[in-house]
Amino acid sequence: MTTPIKVNRIGxxxxxxxxxxxxxxxxxxxxxxxxxxxxxxxEMGVNPAQVIKxxxxxxxxxxxxxxxxxxxGFNAVHGRMPSVGTGAMLxxxxxxAIGVSxxxxxxxxxxxxxxxxxxxxxxxxxIIEDNGCYGLTKGQFSPTADLGSKLKTGxxxxxxxxxxxxxxxxxxxxxxxxSFSGDKKQLLSLLKAALAHRxxxxxxxxxxxxxxxxxxxxxxxxxxxxxxDDPVEDMTFVxxxxxxxxxxxxxxxQEVTMHDGSKLILKKLxxxxxxxxxxxxxxxxxxxxxxxxxxxxxxxxxxxxxDFLTQLNVVDEPLATLPLERVRPGKEALxxxxxxxx
Amino acid sequence: xxxxxxxxxxxxxxxKSQRVVNDFSIQIATVNGSGSQTANMVLLRSVLLMGVPVSxxxxxxxxxxxxxxxxxxxxxxxxxxxxxKEVDFLVAMNPETAKEDVLTLEPGAAVxxxxxxxxxxxxxxxxxxxxxxxxxxxxxxxxxxxxxLVRNMIYDGILANLLGIDLxxxxxxxxxxxxxxxxxxxxNAGALKAGFxxxxxxxxxxxxxxxxxxxxxxxxxxxxxxxxxxxGCMMAGVTVVAWYPITPSSSLCESLITYMKKYRVxxxxxxxxxxxxxxxxxxxxxxxxxxxxxxxxxxxxxxxxPGISLMGEFAGLAYYAETPAVIFDVQRVxxxxxxxxxxxxxxxxxxxxxxxxxxxxxxxxPSSVEESYTMxxxxxxxxxxxxxxxxxxxxLDLGMNNWMSEAFxxxxxxxxxxxxxxxxxxxxxxxTWGRYKDVDGDGIPYRTIPGDGLPAxxxxxxxxxxxxxxxxxxxxxxxxxxxxxxxFETARAHVPKPAVQSNPKAKIGFIxxxxxDYATEESRDQLREETKVETSYFRxxxxxxxxxxxxxxxxxxxxxxxxxxxxxxxxxxxxLELAPDQQKKLRSVLHYNGLxxxxxxxxxxxxxxxxxxxxxxQTVRMSxxxxxxx
Numbered sequence: 001m002t003t004p005i006k007v008n009r010i011g012x013x014x015x016x017x018x019x020x021x022x023x024x025x026x027x028x029x030x031x032x033x034x035x036x037x038x039x040x041x042x043e044m045g046v047n048p049a050q051v052i053k054x055x056x057x058x059x060x061x062x063x064x065x066x067x068x069x070x071x072x073g074f075n076a077v078h079g080r081m082p083s084v085g086t087g088a089m090l091x092x093x094x095x096x097a098i099g100v101s102x103x104x105x106x107x108x109x110x111x112x113x114x115x116x117x118x119x120x121x122x123x124x125x126x127i128i129e130d131n132g133c134y135g136l137t138k139g140q141f142s143p144t145a146d147l148g149s150k151l152k153t154g155x156x157x158x159x160x161x162x163x164x165x166x167x168x169x170x171x172x173x174x175x176x177x178x179s180f181s182g183d184k185k186q187l188l189s190l191l192k193a194a195l196a197h198r199x200x201x202x203x204x205x206x207x208x209x210x211x212x213x214x215x216x217x218x219x220x221x222x223x224x225x226x227x228x229d230d231p232v233e234d235m236t237f238v239x240x241x242x243x244x245x246x247x248x249x250x251x252x253x254q255e256v257t258m259h260d261g262s263k264l265i266l267k268k269l270x271x272x273x274x275x276x277x278x279x280x281x282x283x284x285x286x287x288x289x290x291x292x293x294x295x296x297x298x299x300x301x302x303x304x305x306x307d308f309l310t311q312l313n314v315v316d317e318p319l320a321t322l323p324l325e326r327v328r329p330g331k332e333a334l335x336x337x338x339x340x341x342x
Numbered sequence: 343x344x345x346x347x348x349x350x351x352x353x354x355x356x357x358k359s360q361r362v363v364n365d366f367s368i369q370i371a372t373v374n375g376s377g378s379q380t381a382n383m384v385l386l387r388s389v390l391l392m393g394v395p396v397s398x399x400x401x402x403x404x405x406x407x408x409x410x411x412x413x414x415x416x417x418x419x420x421x422x423x424x425x426x427k428e429v430d431f432l433v434a435m436n437p438e439t440a441k442e443d444v445l446t447l448e449p450g451a452a453v454x455x456x457x458x459x460x461x462x463x464x465x466x467x468x469x470x471x472x473x474x475x476x477x478x479x480x481x482x483x484x485x486x487x488x489x490x491l492v493r494n495m496i497y498d499g500i501l502a503n504l505l506g507i508d509l510x511x512x513x514x515x516x517x518x519x520x521x522x523x524x525x526x527x528x529x530n531a532g533a534l535k536a537g538f539x540x541x542x543x544x545x546x547x548x549x550x551x552x553x554x555x556x557x558x559x560x561x562x563x564x565x566x567x568x569x570x571x572x573x574g575c576m577m578a579g580v581t582v583v584a585w586y587p588i589t590p591s592s593s594l595c596e597s598l599i600t601y602m603k604k605y606r607v608x609x610x611x612x613x614x615x616x617x618x619x620x621x622x623x624x625x626x627x628x629x630x631x632x633x634x635x636x637x638x639x640x641x642x643x644x645x646x647x648p649g650i651s652l653m654g655e656f657a658g659l660a661y662y663a664e665t666p667a668v669i670f671d672v673q674r675v676x677x678x679x680x681x682x683x684x685x686x687x688x689x690x691x692x693x694x695x696x697x698x699x700x701x702x703x704x705x706x707x708p709s710s711v712e713e714s715y716t717m718x719x720x721x722x723x724x725x726x727x728x729x730x731x732x733x734x735x736x737x738l739d740l741g742m743n744n745w746m747s748e749a750f751x752x753x754x755x756x757x758x759x760x761x762x763x764x765x766x767x768x769x770x771x772x773x774t775w776g777r778y779k780d781v782d783g784d785g786i787p788y789r790t791i792p793g794d795g796l797p798a799x800x801x802x803x804x805x806x807x808x809x810x811x812x813x814x815x816x817x818x819x820x821x822x823x824x825x826x827x828x829x830f831e832t833a834r835a836h837v838p839k840p841a842v843q844s845n846p847k848a849k850i851g852f853i854x855x856x857x858x859d860y861a862t863e864e865s866r867d868q869l870r871e872e873t874k875v876e877t878s879y880f881r882x883x884x885x886x887x888x889x890x891x892x893x894x895x896x897x898x899x900x901x902x903x904x905x906x907x908x909x910x911x912x913x914x915x916x917x918l919e920l921a922p923d924q925q926k927k928l929r930s931v932l933h934y935n936g937l938x939x940x941x942x943x944x945x946x947x948x949x950x951x952x953x954x955x956x957x958x959x960q961t962v963r964m965s966x967x968x969x970x971x972x
Binding site: 048049050051052054064065070071072073074075076077080082083084085086087088089090091092094095112113115116309312313314315316318319320321322324326327328329331333334337338341342 | 561562563564565573576577578579580581582584601605606608611612613614615616617619621622623625626627628629630631632633634635636637638639640641655656659663749750752753756757790791792793794795798799800801802803804812
């Protein structure tokens with residue numbers, strides 16, 4: 001007797017969501033993130049033919065080759081993936097964009113494009129695989145390295161880090177989260193919620209570099225991340241296509257309805273946290289950072305703001321494939337223009 | 343006939359022969375931001391309405407208000423619309439430059455000036471018409487705050503009277519310029535009339551310059567190259583535009599926004615069939631263009647030299663990953679910030695090889711507003727046909743100045759989207775399809791786009807094989823680079839062919855491109871008329887070079903390559919491809935002072951190189967530098 005093949009809600013097997021064999025180091029946090037992406041897209045029943053994967057340059061940016069092998073991918077230039085992603089989404093707003101960047105790709109060379117991506121609220125899931133160092137060039141510090149963090153060579157970082165989450169909240173991203181590559185449950189929930197959101201999703205995922213930044217004295221190591229992870233809430237994601245009710249005592253959780261009708265149940269932990277409060281989110285990020293910890297979970301969400309493509313008021317069909325008669329005005333239009341110039 | 347009558351007749355005949363009809367240039371010196379642009383456009387258009395071929399060139403500072411600006415209008419019954427080196431008629435409105443403006447005129451020139459400047463004391467060999475502008479503007483413009491702007495319209499009225507321009511045509515031009523702003527039209531029409539009446543009552547015509555009705559402009563339009571290119575882009579079906587403001591290209595995208603909002607918004611839904619984004623810089627602009635074209639949109643950007651420099655890395659990605667991109671380079675004077683509001687053709691070599699590694703690009707060279715329109719459309723077809731960036735090499739003179747042109751004709755062919763894979767083609771190719779596989783032998787592969795349901799591939803700027811997979815294998819790299827070369831060779835036959843005028847008697851061949859065309863044509867006439875030197879003319883319209891270039895070089899003894907840059911950039915590009923004996927024939931005519939090239943400069947330079955004695959002409963005007971913002 002054969003076991004029935006497992007398929008998701010659109011009838012696709014898990015295999016369809018896998019990618020090529022990874023060439024990253026064994027134990028690299030990035031591989032765990034790729035696995036969660038595969039799980040999230042499979043479980044949410046996303047059609048891979050509608051997905052575009054984008055990345056910049058660096059170890060992180062190689063990873064789109066290792067998930068969703070049947071989707072189009074674009075490994076662009078260093079720090080400039082946001083613009084390529086923006087262009088692609090302008091061309092076809094029916095696509096689902098996932099971009100993978102790194103802490104150097106985002107925080108250093110790409111900070112300008114990162115800033116403007118967040119401002120525009122383009123529909124895209126933007127993931128920073130954050131290990132605090134440049135792995136592909138053998139371990140130099142990146143701008144997210146914490147003050148006092150130590151390199152394997154003994155060099156100590158004496159500059160303050162860029163907090164990409166605080167920056168994203170400040171700049172106008174409408175879904176900002178932080179997680180840890182080792183926290184399967186939280187990361188998967190965040191990714192699934194990200195797929196339900198329409199707007200810019202910024203996820204900073206602490207993803208230790210086993211080769212160059214996983215030693216004692218590093219603040220981006222597995223051990224450090226496990227000990228200093230400070231979740232802001234206990235998150236349950238309920239997709240729109242699942243009829244599940246989650247029980248919680250009144251006042252003990254915040255319920256957020258997503259763009260596609262999915263629900264996020266954010267159960268309060270020891271202190272009250274309101275993920276829709278921008279100032280509260282920034283306060284919490286700063287407070288945990290001051291304690292040497294990092295806040296994780298859904299830091300900030302603004303589910304209703306118009307995304308960039310809605311603001312541009314483009315036609316419902318993808319611009320890329322509009323027929324000639326819709327993109328070339330008629331003869332009378334040219335004649336009218338010419339008459340105005342005589 | 344009495345002797346006296348005869349003498350009078352002779353006098354009249356002499357007077358008549360001295361009249362200069364429809365063949366002179368007017369320069370208007372004003373202060374930037376004083377509303378002079380409206381007055382200048384009205385003057386320009388009224389000459390056009392008189393049926394006289396005309397062109398207008400704005401020489402302006404990199405500044406919003408307060409610095410000197412000059413506008414030159416050339417009327418030419420012969421249809422020469424390049425810059426004329428000499429100024430025949432000056433309108434001196436700017437106290438700061440008035441003295442130098444007057445001192446650099448040729449003897450016999452006429453000057454309309456603001457009376458308090460007392461310019462008539464400076465020279466005795468000019469014809470002066472003093473005008474009390476402040477006194478004239480007061481009664482026609484009661485609102486003191488508006489007087490500064492309306493004041494300039496008075497010189498149009500003065501000129502209408504002195505030059506013989508029909509005042510009603512000037513009023514018509516005013517209406518066209520100000521459109522629906524009825525109050526402004528009335529106010530300015532009053533100023534026109536005040537100027538006209540003052541001149542009629544005060545001056546006796548002493549200068550020879552006259553505009554007389556002709557019939558050479560029927561149906562013609564006046565338009566800037568940037569606006570013409572914008573119309574071409576719209577007709578080419580552009581859907582995604584990303585840009586960053588930079589002089590002199592901004593008005594291309596701004597015109598495009600205006601036209602698209604009018605003609606490319608769905609009438610029933612009110613939704614746009616386009617997306618235009620002002621990006622954070624030129625790097626992001628090209629990134630967006632590449633992302634959009636990769637996802638199947640016809641996309642473009644427009645910039646100038648500094649933006650081209652920033653786009654280097656992305657240009658290499660587009661070349662290597664093979665994504666279409668249309669990039670307008672409205673060239674200005676470099677290096678660095680250079681002279682942001684002056685014209686040049688200095689970006690050829692930069693654009694041809696933009697980016698590191700072995701990279702080369704297609705270029706188009708429009709020389710007219712009409713070609714700005716047609717080549718915009720060609721650029722999109724070529725970019726998609728060859729899946730590569732196409733640079734449309736305009737310049738400030740073409741892009742920002744007003745040019746007279748035949749009305750543009752509606753495109754007769756559909757757009758060509760190149761080798762887009764279809765399900766049928768995929769069936770036919772079967773397993774032989776690979777994103778970068780040359781199945782047709784022309785170097786051009788078939789592409790798919792996200793969302794089309796056809797096989798996906800991973801696009802990258804890193805090494806890849808014919809299937810688009812990551813590869814560092816030496817054979818994969820060489821095979822791919824050689825195919826890219828093959829594709830470039832294929833392009834030779836597809837980029838626009840040159841416009842060649844062969845003269846079998848000519849030993850000299852001229853080679854020029856872009857806006858040098860007008861001065862080049864006029865110079866050929868000067869050479870023929872003044873020294874009986876015959877020339878042939880090859881106007882380059884596309885790069886890589888077609889086969890015609892080598893044949894033209896072979897057919898002549900000496901080739902003058904006429905360019906608006908210091909380093910003979912086209913000549914250098916030619917040297918890379920021509921044989922050593924062909925290279926020996928090449929000479930340069932270079933013009934790079936920021937002003938549009940003029941025929942006299944070319945003629946004198948060629949004659950000097952041909953061994954003729956050439957008298958040193960007047961020095962270049964506008965030596966006074968202007969400081970200002972970017």
